[in-house]
Amino acid sequence: MCIAGGNIAQFERSLSGEWDRAEGPRTSLRHVRAHDHLFFEGDQRTHLFLVESGWVKLYRTLVDGQRQVVGFANAGSVLGFESEEDHLNGCEAITPVSVRAIPVGRLSEMCARNGKFAEYLLNQIGRQLGAAQAQLAAVGTQSAEQKLASFLLSICRLCGATRGGEFDLPMRRGEMAEFLGLRLETVSRKMSEFQRRGWIRMSSLYHCCIVRRDILAELAQGGSAEDHPMMRSA
Amino acid sequence: MCIAGGNIAQFERSLSGEWDRAEGPRTSLRHVRAHDHLFFEGDQRTHLFLVESGWVKLYRTLVDGQRQVVGFANAGSVLGFESEEDHLNGCEAITPVSVRAIPVGRLSEMCARNGKFAEYLLNQIGRQLGAAQAQLAAVGTQSAEQKLASFLLSICRLCGATRGGEFDLPMRRGEMAEFLGLRLETVSRKMSEFQRRGWIRMSSLYHCCIVRRDILAELAQGGSAEDHPMMRSA
DNA sequence: CGCGCGGTTGATCAACCTCAACCCGCGTGG
DNA sequence: CCACGCGGGTTGAGGTTGATCAACCGCGCG
The missing domain is CATH 2.60.120.10 (Jelly Rolls)
Structure with missing residues (x-):
């Protein structure tokens, strides 16, 4: 990501x-x-x-x-x-x-x-x-799930998440979609799915908590997210 | 493109x-x-x-x-x-x-x-x-067809096609696919389709002639191809 | 209250991927 | 010479993914 x-x-x-x-x-x-x-x-x-x-x-x-x-x-x-x-x-x-x-x-x-x-x-x-x-x-190469996983990890890191991976999404679903090259419905669906599976928890529409970082990371892997140079920024 | x-x-x-x-x-x-x-x-x-x-x-x-x-x-x-x-x-x-x-x-x-x-x-x-x-x-936003159309026009221009839009593809199907974010089968299929419809003509695997530039341009439109700054290069 | 906005969810469908067969031209070696 | 394998390409059948369209929820606000 x-x-x-x-x-x-x-x-x-x-x-x-x-x-x-x-x-x-x-x-x-x-x-x-x-x-x-x-x-x-x-x-x-x-x-x-x-x-x-x-x-x-x-x-x-x-x-x-x-x-x-x-x-x-x-x-x-x-x-x-x-x-x-x-x-x-x-x-x-x-x-x-x-x-x-x-x-x-x-x-x-x-x-x-x-x-x-x-x-x-x-x-x-x-x-x-x-x-x-x-x-x-x-x-070009990742699936919707992979994109979203990478994205969440990126944002989490950039926002300087608190202990336990809590952070605020700085944008709406539609903006996430525009960035990831998806439709907002798809983003919404996948977000729900991630929650249902217990990988993340949303206390409000924008406040997110990453529960299973390991799984998201595994998904995102293909992994331009983790070791990405641009991520060294914030 | x-x-x-x-x-x-x-x-x-x-x-x-x-x-x-x-x-x-x-x-x-x-x-x-x-x-x-x-x-x-x-x-x-x-x-x-x-x-x-x-x-x-x-x-x-x-x-x-x-x-x-x-x-x-x-x-x-x-x-x-x-x-x-x-x-x-x-x-x-x-x-x-x-x-x-x-x-x-x-x-x-x-x-x-x-x-x-x-x-x-x-x-x-x-x-x-x-x-x-x-x-x-x-x-992120174009369909396979659009991508291919833009791509062919770009290459054509870059290769400084002769009168009538003849030029050589400088790469294999697989490389085109890697560039466009598609599978090579998809590229192959669409190339065949373009031919069947008479939009292009291939005299060999790599030598291509654009017959209906208007249609390809229309397709590609959404059109980062035509007025793209990078295309001013060659 | 009614409305609009953002989000969620469901049903359906098309695009594209996957897997597999097959073709063709070419070089190699029997 | 032919058989063979190989690489690149094409084609087909079938499955998934994600887009599309539409309904609906919850909330804030005039």
């Missing part, structure tokens, strides 16, 4: 580095409410974004209205490099988010001035690429 | 730029035969690679032996950024290939010395990321 969090530690290091101090005044900080868009598919790509806090999802819509979430991103992530003229992804905040906006025209100059900054960007994008490829492998 | 060719024009420009002249002597050129590996999954990531000619495929293998091709790359592409310690992808040449190898340790220094180089890398990786996301959307 493939949830491409940025590497926050690395990000902090960069933030305190000289490139940020120098450029800070020339980049603007924006705050976005949960469920608002940072940009839409087809918007002109005027800025690149550094996520400073919160989570966003990146998605694409096909003509028939089907959506596929192609990634999640959090603090440390860099957005906008996957497109050229116009944004190919839509980007929606799933939590309150703050981002730093860099005009595309300024990128070249910033890279030239500070190699460390460029290197940081390269690492971030590389990470996202790795995550996208991992999800590709997952969506 | 998503075949992430590098941007050759851009690559040539870079090649003739100062960074290559300066670094040329410090990077080594390697030649790889078709079907040989540049690196395997799990190999230590000692070098990054710039593809100078030929085509490679990048893939991941799940524990159960299922493989998913996560991308193709040609001249101009940069390989290795998606991993950290070890390579997460296997990389196999599908044609004879020549690559320039850059020791990972030298990257930082090269970026610092020349901002243009860093910028070039950023663009390349961004392109690959966009391609991976596009394929993700395709694999």
Whole structure:
């Protein structure tokens, strides 16, 4: 499974580095409410974004209205490099988010001035690429059950679950479905099934507790989840 | 559909730029035969690679032996950024290939010395990321028929088909299947079906002629194929 | 109260996978 | 020369998975 969090530690290091101090005044900080868009598919790509806090999802819509979430991103992530003229992804905040906006025209100059900054960007994008490829492998080859198992484990880890694997799902069934390349009914069914089998327990629609991590892990195995590089993030 | 060719024009420009002249002597050129590996999954990531000619495929293998091709790359592409310690992808040449190898340790220094180089890398990786996301959307939402239609159109364009849409498939049925997230029987069946319906004509197993481009395009529509940024490459 | 939204559940169906047979071209060795 | 095996491809029958369509639940809210 493939949830491409940025590497926050690395990000902090960069933030305190000289490139940020120098450029800070020339980049603007924006705050976005949960469920608002940072940009839409087809918007002109005027800025690149550094996520400073919160989570966003990146998605694409096909003509028939089907959506596929192609990634999640959090603090440390860099957005906008996957497109050229116009944004190919839509980007929606799933939590309150703050981002730093860099005009595309300024990128070249910033890279030239500070190699460390460029290197940081390269690492971030590389990470996202790795995550996208991992999800590709997952969506392409795993069954609904495997996808869901991997997904739950990923989210659990990312949310920094308490002892005993309790955590809150940060999204609705439909969003999970869009990410996993399934229909929301399928997600719902499988969630129920996992519960019925005693693998997880849901105290509310969104609060989840993993009871049989071993079984989920076994399922997910094929296992891009456990040892996935992107999962080292949060 | 998503075949992430590098941007050759851009690559040539870079090649003739100062960074290559300066670094040329410090990077080594390697030649790889078709079907040989540049690196395997799990190999230590000692070098990054710039593809100078030929085509490679990048893939991941799940524990159960299922493989998913996560991308193709040609001249101009940069390989290795998606991993950290070890390579997460296997990389196999599908044609004879020549690559320039850059020791990972030298990257930082090269970026610092020349901002243009860093910028070039950023663009390349961004392109690959966009391609991976596009394929993700395709694999996650399209039917077998749609996938195959998009795929044929992509390949056709990439191979620089002659008048009338004739070209050679550079791979076997099984490889197409691995890329599209299908079984090779399904690919075979659909290929036959396309022929039976007169949409394509196969003079040999690998030589293909697109007869009804309009229909294939219509099918593929949902259409990440036609207006896909990665397709501007070759 | 009525309504809408998100979720669950059931019945049905098509798409795709699985397994197995079979074809064809090719190289090898008897 | 032919028999044979092998790799790659095609085709068929049958089974599963997951999508589709539709009903229904529970809840919050005007």
